Amino acid sequence: MSTVISGALAKGRARDLAPAVKSIFIEGFEWFGEIGIFCARVVRAAVAPPYEVGELVRQCDAIGAKSLSLVALAGAATGVVLSLQTHDALTRFGAKSLLPAVIVFSIIKESGPVITGLVVAGRVGAGIGAELGSMKVTEQIDAMEASAVDPYKFLAATRVLACVLMLPLLTLAADFSGLVMGWLANALADPISFRLFIENGFKNVLFSDFIPPTFKTTIFGFIIGVVACFQGMRTKGGTEGVGRSATSSVVLSSLFVILADVVLVRLIQMLWG
Amino acid sequence: MDQKSGVAPIVIDNLHKKFGDQTVLNGISLHVERGETVAVLGRSGTGKSVLLKLIIGLQPADSGTVTIEGQQVTGLDVNQLNEVRKSVGFLFQQAALYDSLTVEENVAFPLNRHSTMSDADRKKRVRELLGSVGMDQDLEKMPSEISGGMQKRVGLARALALDPEILLFDEPTAGLDPITAAEIGKLILELKQKRKMTAIVVTHDIRGAKVFSDRMILIHEGNILAEGPLADLQKSKHPFVIQFLKESS
Numbered sequence: 309m310s311t312v313i314s315g316a317l318a319k320g321r322a323r324d325l326a327p328a329v330k331s332i333f334i335e336g337f338e339w340f341g342e343i344g345i346f347c348a349r350v351v352r353a354a355v356a357p358p359y360e361v362g363e364l365v366r367q368c369d370a371i372g373a374k375s376l377s378l379v380a381l382a383g384a385a386t387g388v389v390l391s392l393q394t395h396d397a398l399t400r401f402g403a404k405s406l407l408p409a410v411i412v413f414s415i416i417k418e419s420g421p422v423i424t425g426l427v428v429a430g431r432v433g434a435g436i437g438a439e440l441g442s443m444k445v446t447e448q449i450d451a452m453e454a455s456a457v458d459p460y461k462f463l464a465a466t467r468v469l470a471c472v473l474m475l476p477l478l479t480l481a482a483d484f485s486g487l488v489m490g491w492l493a494n495a496l497a498d499p500i501s502f503r504l505f506i507e508n509g510f511k512n513v514l515f516s517d518f519i520p521p522t523f524k525t526t527i528f529g530f531i532i533g534v535v536a537c538f539q540g541m542r543t544k545g546g547t548e549g550v551g552r553s554a555t556s557s558v559v560l561s562s563l564f565v566i567l568a569d570v571v572l573v574r575l576i577q578m579l580w581g
Numbered sequence: 582m583d584q585k586s587g588v589a590p591i592v593i594d595n596l597h598k599k600f601g602d603q604t605v606l607n608g609i610s611l612h613v614e615r616g617e618t619v620a621v622l623g624r625s626g627t628g629k630s631v632l633l634k635l636i637i638g639l640q641p642a643d644s645g646t647v648t649i650e651g652q653q654v655t656g657l658d659v660n661q662l663n664e665v666r667k668s669v670g671f672l673f674q675q676a677a678l679y680d681s682l683t684v685e686e687n688v689a690f691p692l693n694r695h696s697t698m699s700d701a702d703r704k705k706r707v708r709e710l711l712g713s714v715g716m717d718q719d720l721e722k723m724p725s726e727i728s729g730g731m732q733k734r735v736g737l738a739r740a741l742a743l744d745p746e747i748l749l750f751d752e753p754t755a756g757l758d759p760i761t762a763a764e765i766g767k768l769i770l771e772l773k774q775k776r777k778m779t780a781i782v783v784t785h786d787i788r789g790a791k792v793f794s795d796r797m798i799l800i801h802e803g804n805i806l807a808e809g810p811l812a813d814l815q816k817s818k819h820p821f822v823i824q825f826l827k828e829s830s
Contacts, residue, residue, distance in 0.1 A: 442680070450639050451677035455691040455739070456663035 346464075346538045353458055354465035363466040371432050371467070372474030376481055382427045383482030386419045387411065387490030395497060404498070405508070411490040412509030417521045420483040422569055425528035427482075428475060429561040433536040436467055437557025440540025441550040449541065464541065468533030475529035479522050516580040524572045528565045535561040588651045589614050590747055590779045591636065596645035598631055605631050607803030608645065616777040618769070620790035622825070623800035629783040630674065632800075633749045636781070637669050638662045649747065667695055670740030674751045676732035678724035684711065684735050685720040691742045710738040714768060730761035737768060748772065750782040754789055762786060769793045787811070787829045799825060 390411050398404050440463060443449050452459045491505040536557040543553040591613040598606040605628035613619050621629045634640045636647050638654050647654040649665050657665065678687045688707045692698065698706065711717040714734040724732055733753060740748060753769065754762035766789035772778050773793060784790050790797055791811050799807040799814065799822060807814050807822045814822060 446675060446680075447673045447677040448679055450634070451671070451673055451679075451739075453639055454637055454666060454669070454671040454673075455694070455743075456666040457691070457694050458659060458663070 342542070343534065343538050346541075347534055349460050350464045350468055350534065350537070353461035354469060356461075360462050360466050363462060364469055367466045367470035368474055370435075371428070371470045372477060375428055375431055375474070375478055378431055379424050379427050379478045379482045380485040382423050383415075383420060383484070383486040384489040386423050386482075387415060387486035387488065388493045390414055390419065390486070391490040391493035395494060407494055408491075408500075408505045408509035409512060411494070412487065412506075412513060413517065415486040415490065416483050416513070416518050418573070420486055421479050421521050421525045421528070422565075423486075424475060424479045424482045425525055425532070425565040425569070426562055428471070428478060428529070429532050429565050430558055432471065433532050433557040433561040434554045436533070436536035437540045438550055438554040440464075440537060441543035441553035444541055444543040445546055445549060459541070464533075464537040467537055468530060471529035471533035472526045473529070475525035475532075476522050479525045483522075520576040520580055524569075524576065527568055527572060531564045531568055532561040535564060588648070590650055591781065592646075592648040593632075593636070594646045594648070596632070596635060596647065597643045598628065598635060598640070599643055604803050606635070609800070609803070609805060611798065611805065613779055613781060615779055616773070617796065618773050618778075618780040618782060618794045620794035620797045621781060621783045621800060622785070622787065622790070622797055622829075624825070625785075627800045628803060629800060630751050633671070633751050633781065633783055636749060637666055637671060667743050668746050670743070670745040670748045672733065672736050672740045672748070672750045672753055674755055676724075676729075676736035678732055678735055678739070680724060682724075683720065684716065684722050684724070684727065687724070687735055688738045688742055691739065695743055706742075707738075710741055711735070713741070714738045728761075730757050730765070733757070733761075733765055734768070737765075741772075746779060748778050748780040750780065750784070752783055752785065754784060754786045762789060765789075766793055785829070787826070 391407070394407060394410050394414075395404070398407050398410065440449070443463070449459045449463070452462065487506070487509070488502075491500070491502050494500060494505065495502075539553045539557040539560065543549045545552070589612045591611070593609060593611040596606050596609045597604075609632065611619070621632065623629050631640060635642050636649070636654070638647075638657065642655050645655070650668060652661075652665055654662065654665055678684075679690065682690065685707055688710055689703060692703050692706060696703065696706075708717055708720070711720065714737050716731060716734045716738060719727060719731065724735070727735070737753075750769065753765050757765065766786070769780070769782065770793040773780065782790065782794060787797075796809060797807075797811055797814055798805050801821050806819060807817050815826060817823065
């Protein structure tokens with residue numbers, strides 16, 4: 309009897325669940341479709357003159373210069389942790405001399421770019437999502453359109469382009485601070501000059517180890533800019549909606565940065581070995 | 582009817598708009614003659630603000646047409662629409678000033694993008710515009726540092742920046758004290774008298790509308806229920822018109 313009841317309940321639950329799952333799938337497809345159209349509109353707006361150079365410079369400052377300290381700090385922390393963790397492990401296997409190379413490879417190939425992407429997704433994604441969301445609910449975006457100014461060009465294209473341009477530069481800052489702090493943490497345990505640390509670390513590094521991982525962050529920048537602008541510009545529902553847009557901008561852009569990294573790492577390996 | 586071009590500046594024909602299952606506008610038609618100010622009345626949520634947004638293409642109409650200065654707005658691409666928008670000023674309900682720009686920069690925003698003026702001329706024009714709404718002492722203030730009434734004045738100056746032929750006002754006196762509301766009403770009247778502008782004013786303020794409008798339309802259930810000067814509306818025998826005017830007075 310109990311089996312029959314639980315079976316019926318399970319059937320009922322499945323019946324209730326089916327429309328919900330279907331609706332999630334449909335909403336997901338709709339979201340991808342809409343962001344695809346949004347992307348096309350932003351790219352078209354970005355390449356067509358007149359160019360909003362002043363606004364682009366302002367956004368480069370807001371996204372790049374103002375994220376620099378945070379990114380450098382995150383890079384430094386990563387360098388220290390890497391140094392402390394690998395020092396013990398390499399000492400145990402008698403490969404302590406490889407420590408500089410391990411830190412350099414780890415930071416320039418993966419930790420630096422990914423940490424930069426995630427930190428910028430958090431700081432800039434939330435900022436853009438909240439700012440554009442607030443502009444949307446207070447009709448500032450409508451006012452811009454009413455003034456015959458294309459918000460896709462003035463607001464979205466400038467922010468996306470600034471993210472694309474600033475991410476590689478911020479990655480360099482993260483790499484540099486990571487290496488310096490990695491050396492410092494290592495030098496406290498085993499004194500070694502910075503010059504020797506860098507020479508040992510970069511001895512086997514090729515340009516193909518450095519350039520593709522650094523420039524893959526332009527893709528991270530594009531993802532962060534597009535997702536945050538899209539979420540911001542489709543905000544509905546007052547201040548609560550602004551909060552939702554800021555949160556979803558951070559969550560989705562961080563998620564897509566990580567997913568893109570998986571694809572890009574494999575792609576870089578295939579192209580540059 | 583305009584003598585030069587032979588067309589009214591704003592012609593709305595059989596306009597429909599739905600949001601989901603809710604019909605907001607159900608075949609509205611309206612002609613606004615040159616220099617005429619039309620007040621749009623109606624209960625909240627009856628699509629008055631939506632009507633203004635449809636006129637300049639901020640939202641797409643489901644069907645029907647809007648023609649501005651002889652150019653059909655519905656169906657235009659963004660670039661063509663922007664050309665039309667340059668001849669239309671829009672004052673939003675909450676003024677919609679850009680948070681990150683000062684009062685002066687807000688008014689200069691459309692000029693920076695669409696005028697070929699020199700920097701000095703542009704600055705002079707911004708000061709003139711702000712002077713015309715009594716806001717030339719607060720150029721460097723941010724929108725958050727000025728009152729709602731002052732924001733509306735700055736919004737009006739910004740709407741006038743490109744010297745438009747047509748002005749659309751979305752509840753220009755909403756949320757203002759009676760004195761400030763009267764001042765805004767007076768500014769609209771001045772614009773009508775001095776610049777001979779064509780305007781549509783969405784408002785709940787019948788007393789103000791009586792002063793600055795030539796004609797009123799009352800929207801109910803997606804259609805124009807009554808139309809004409811206030812005196813004509815007061816003669817209506819329709820129970821909703823009677824109730825609306827009674828409750829508004």
